[in-house]
Amino acid sequence: MSTTQLSERLHGATRWRLPRRQLPVLVSLGLLLVMYGIGVSQYRAFSNIQVIFNVFIDNGFLLVVAVGMTFVILTGGIDLSVGSVVAMTAMVSAALLRDGLPPALVLLIALLIGPTLGFVMGCVIHFFEIQPFIVTLAGMFFARGLCTWISSSSIPITDGFWTSAAQERIRIGDNFVTVSVLITLVVVAVAAYTLAYTRLGRNVYAIGGNQQSALLMGLPVGRTRIAVYTISGLCSAIGGILLSFYTLSGAPLIAVGMELDAIAAVVIGGTLLIGGAGYVLGTVLGVLVLGVIQTLITFDGTLNSWWTKIVIGGLLFAFIVLQRLLGFRKKSFSTR
Amino acid sequence: MGSWRRGLPAVTGHRLFWPVVVLVLLLAANVVYRPSFLAVEVKNGHLYGSLVDIVRLSAPLILVALGMTLVIATGGIDLSVGSVVAVSGAMACLHISRQPDQNNLGGVLVALAMAVGIALLLGIWNGTLVAVIGIQPIIATLILMVAGRGLAQLITSGQIITVNSDPYRMIGVGHVLTLPFAIVLALAVTLLVAVLTRRTALGMIIEAVGGNSEASRLAGIRARRIKLLVYVVSAVCAAVAGFMMTANVSSADGNAAGLWVELDAILAVVIGGTSLAGGRFYLGGTVVGALLIQTLTTSVYAMNIDPQTALLFKAMVVIAVCLIQAPAFRAKFWRRRTSAGSPAAPAGEQRKEQVAA
Numbered sequence: 001m002s003t004t005q006l007s008e009r010l011h012g013a014t015r016w017r018l019p020r021r022q023l024p025v026l027v028s029l030g031l032l033l034v035m036y037g038i039g040v041s042q043y044r045a046f047s048n049i050q051v052i053f054n055v056f057i058d059n060g061f062l063l064v065v066a067v068g069m070t071f072v073i074l075t076g077g078i079d080l081s082v083g084s085v086v087a088m089t090a091m092v093s094a095a096l097l098r099d100g101l102p103p104a105l106v107l108l109i110a111l112l113i114g115p116t117l118g119f120v121m122g123c124v125i126h127f128f129e130i131q132p133f134i135v136t137l138a139g140m141f142f143a144r145g146l147c148t149w150i151s152s153s154s155i156p157i158t159d160g161f162w163t164s165a166a167q168e169r170i171r172i173g174d175n176f177v178t179v180s181v182l183i184t185l186v187v188v189a190v191a192a193y194t195l196a197y198t199r200l201g202r203n204v205y206a207i208g209g210n211q212q213s214a215l216l217m218g219l220p221v222g223r224t225r226i227a228v229y230t231i232s233g234l235c236s237a238i239g240g241i242l243l244s245f246y247t248l249s250g251a252p253l254i255a256v257g258m259e260l261d262a263i264a265a266v267v268i269g270g271t272l273l274i275g276g277a278g279y280v281l282g283t284v285l286g287v288l289v290l291g292v293i294q295t296l297i298t299f300d301g302t303l304n305s306w307w308t309k310i311v312i313g314g315l316l317f318a319f320i321v322l323q324r325l326l327g328f329r330k331k332s333f334s335t336r
Numbered sequence: 337m338g339s340w341r342r343g344l345p346a347v348t349g350h351r352l353f354w355p356v357v358v359l360v361l362l363l364a365a366n367v368v369y370r371p372s373f374l375a376v377e378v379k380n381g382h383l384y385g386s387l388v389d390i391v392r393l394s395a396p397l398i399l400v401a402l403g404m405t406l407v408i409a410t411g412g413i414d415l416s417v418g419s420v421v422a423v424s425g426a427m428a429c430l431h432i433s434r435q436p437d438q439n440n441l442g443g444v445l446v447a448l449a450m451a452v453g454i455a456l457l458l459g460i461w462n463g464t465l466v467a468v469i470g471i472q473p474i475i476a477t478l479i480l481m482v483a484g485r486g487l488a489q490l491i492t493s494g495q496i497i498t499v500n501s502d503p504y505r506m507i508g509v510g511h512v513l514t515l516p517f518a519i520v521l522a523l524a525v526t527l528l529v530a531v532l533t534r535r536t537a538l539g540m541i542i543e544a545v546g547g548n549s550e551a552s553r554l555a556g557i558r559a560r561r562i563k564l565l566v567y568v569v570s571a572v573c574a575a576v577a578g579f580m581m582t583a584n585v586s587s588a589d590g591n592a593a594g595l596w597v598e599l600d601a602i603l604a605v606v607i608g609g610t611s612l613a614g615g616r617f618y619l620g621g622t623v624v625g626a627l628l629i630q631t632l633t634t635s636v637y638a639m640n641i642d643p644q645t646a647l648l649f650k651a652m653v654v655i656a657v658c659l660i661q662a663p664a665f666r667a668k669f670w671r672r673r674t675s676a677g678s679p680a681a682p683a684g685e686q687r688k689e690q691v692a693a
Binding site for chain 1: 480481494599642
């Protein structure tokens with residue numbers, strides 16, 4: 001290869017690097033805008049700004065869970081336990097409130113259980129070197145089993161703090177959002193800041209890029225891996241609280257399969273499943289895409305709910321092929 | 337005594353030792369709870385009993401897990417089996433329910449052929465994504481896992497299709513030569529897979545692809561074709577399991593059929609000693625793993641524990657078996673038990689290997 005060719009290649013590489021890394025996120029954004037455009041052009045009520053707020057209100061807990069999942073997937077791991085942890089948190093809060101504990105204490109306990117389980121799973125993954133897939137699968141069974149152990153039927157929440165948090169409307173002009181939306185936005189902001197500007201965030205990207213290199217560079221691989229599962233557990237716990245605000249009950253079989261929605265949202269948001277590249281903003285876009293699909297199908301009325309699954313599957317396919325075409329691929333893959 | 341002592345590490349070190357111990361413990365717990373548990377009787381020339389039931393109910397899981405074993409041996413994973421179970425069961429039941437005479441054997445066979453045909457297509461889809469396009473297996477099959485459920489509901493129009501067909505029910509609850517037909521079918525498929533992989537070079541080729549796909553290609557193995565093949569086999573196994581599950585209840589439910597079966601199958605494979613990293617597979621271990629999971633489920637039912645709480649027990653068994661089998665855990669445990677420093681070096685090496693992998 002001659003020098004000119006080489007320099008051309010190098011030049012080409014530098015010229016293409018920036019868009020290539022952010023292209024999946026841009027594509028998600030484009031997709032979201034196109035779908036919103038379709039909605040607005042087809043249905044008059046769709047242009048109401050409240051439709052967008054409703055997407056946030058209905059998917060806030062999923063967004064929080066997906067943000068936690070983003071951390072785990074960025075390190076190249078996976079967390080299948082999130083849906084069950086969400087249900088367990090809602091269930092524990094409902095059961096403790098029924099027993100008459102003060103709401104502040106219940107909130108504290110509920111927010112501690114998820115991260116604790118995440119911490120334990122992270123430790124097992126790191127110290128015993130068992131695949132995250134298997135460990136979090138066991139975590140998923142454990143949390144779901146705990147739900148039904150607490151109660152096999154739904155427990156309603158009548159506590160004053162919970163009901164006021166659920167029913168409080170924060171007015172923005174003619175429209176409103178709930179308290180949950182604000183909590184969601186705070187979580188997203190904190191997560192985005194952590195990933196982009198803190199040492200922990202850098203470590204997460206480094207481990208996802210190449211775990212061995214990260215180890216050789218002296219980064220705290222073990223601590224970071226345990227941390228991401230703990231963060232995911234915390235996000236699931238917050239998601240569980242938001243879900244209990246949303247439904248005002250704890251049900252043992254709620255949020256079944258939410259881990260798949262969360263993973264789908266993260267992938268559609270442009271995060272690579274092999275780890276190392278992706279943004280919290282992408283995940284936000286991914287959740288919004290899922291939310292707008294559901295809204296579109298609800299507005300249409302003639303399409304059945306199972307079309308949601310088929311469309312999500314199609315989108316997953318499109319985005320994965322896109323990542324593949326952009327050349328993101330590790331030479332040797334593993335099913336970690 | 338001396339030979340017994342020498343033989344002990346060989347027995348306890350065998351990869352099936354702990355799964356079998358757990359299985360025996362579970363069976364023993366059942367016997368303590370209900371002494372008639374082990375009784376097997378012959379009624380009308382058919383075998384009946386709790387043990388027979390456990391094996392019969394684990395037949396679909398064994399089938400799915402066999403296909404999964406081959407996929408995992410190539411370093412892949414197939415999350416879509418549950419959806420394939422639902423799609424194939426729905427397809428077969430839909431075709432049978434539309435026939436004027438549901439007991440017509442020909443019509444049932446056409447329905448089965450159509451369902452297997454769809455499963456073949458789904459398997460080729462998975463295989464193409466993984467082998468040709470080169471997508472990570474866990475993601476490639478996730479697509480069908482999500483979309484397949486929708487597809488199954490599309491086929492059944494969101495309804496639960498019930499069929500009233502004796503030949504079809506035969507697959508789930510019929511008897512052949514005193515044994516339940518499902519057991520015979522699972523046994524036949526197990527033997528077929530075992531002979532095809534262990535009496536020919538196919539098994540070694542699959543392990544070679546799982547060990548190092550690129551090296552096996554350079555050695556002259558058509559790695560892509562093998563990968564495609566295992567996903568197709570997995571889908572077909574799942575389809576047959578789908579027939580069993582839907583025939584058992586004479587109805588197809590696009591939502592519930594085969595729910596979580598992919599997780600149970602992966603667990604069965606892992607409990608059986610096959611590593612998720614690929615490169616080795618143990619069919620016998622997989623069968624033991626599947627039996628273990630079904631025994632656990634059945635015991636929980638028999639002891640009047642809420643089926644959902646059974647997940648709690650499943651989680652504990654899974655973690656226990658995986659921990660015992662994990663090299664890192666064994667190394668740490670071993671080092672603590674023997675104060676001599678000798679095992680420390682191998683433990684360190686193992687660590688490096690794991691990180692490299």
